[in-house]
Amino acid sequence: MTERMPEQRDTAFDPYRIGVVIPTMDVRPKHHLDRAIRTTCPPHLESLGYVFAPSVQLNYGTCGEAWNVGQQKLLAAGAEYLLLAADDLELRDPEVFYSTAVDVCNAGQLPAFPVRETRTDRVYDDGQPGTEVAFARVPFLSATQARALLPIPNLHYYSDYCISARGRKHGWATVMQGGAEWVHHWAIEGRQHDDLHDRKLWDETQAAEGLA
Secondary structure, three states, X not given: OOOOOHHHOOOOOOOEEEEEEEEEOOOOOHHHHHHHHHHHOOHHHHHHOEEEEEEEEEOOOOHHHHHHHHHHHXXXXXXXXXXXXXXXXXXXOHHHHHHHHHHHHHOOOEXXXXXXXXXXXXXXXXXXXXXXXXXXOOOEEEHHHHHHHOOOOOOOOOHHHHHHHHHHHOOOOEEEOOOOEEEEOOOOOOOXXXXXXXXXXXXXXXXXXXXX
């Protein structure tokens, strides 16, 4: 599928179809998932030309594994763009986020946005808006980009980095944006990832694919 540029469509009759993958664990308090769905799939944006399809993936050991399953289902159902999120993420200013993210993907790049950690209130922005950064902490891709860059190895850590590294190899730089941010609430119940395993698998992936 080739993305249709904004000037080629009337979103009142032909809205952008956004698929949102949200991994979660059944041992976690449900308010995390409820907040993630509410902020990433806000109904009020439908009047602005967006239709959202959340895909909740339950009890996968890593974000990478859950993203792989969800993205395949959403692309098959006709999603034009994918947001690879998590249940402990909250999106601030979704109108700015989606407008900007779609435009960036249509311009042949990958968007990155700041992430605020609730444990320390530190903001990870990795660079000023408009600058190329190493990776997007919460990936957003067009369907064309997703088909080229996914699936990824079953990583928890480095899953986001893998997408941007593959993007660079395809000529899609990851570029920092402003105007919206993510809040990471750190739900840890049920986490199963192994840091050493992830590092080893990522090193092997980098070597095999020639990624930087």
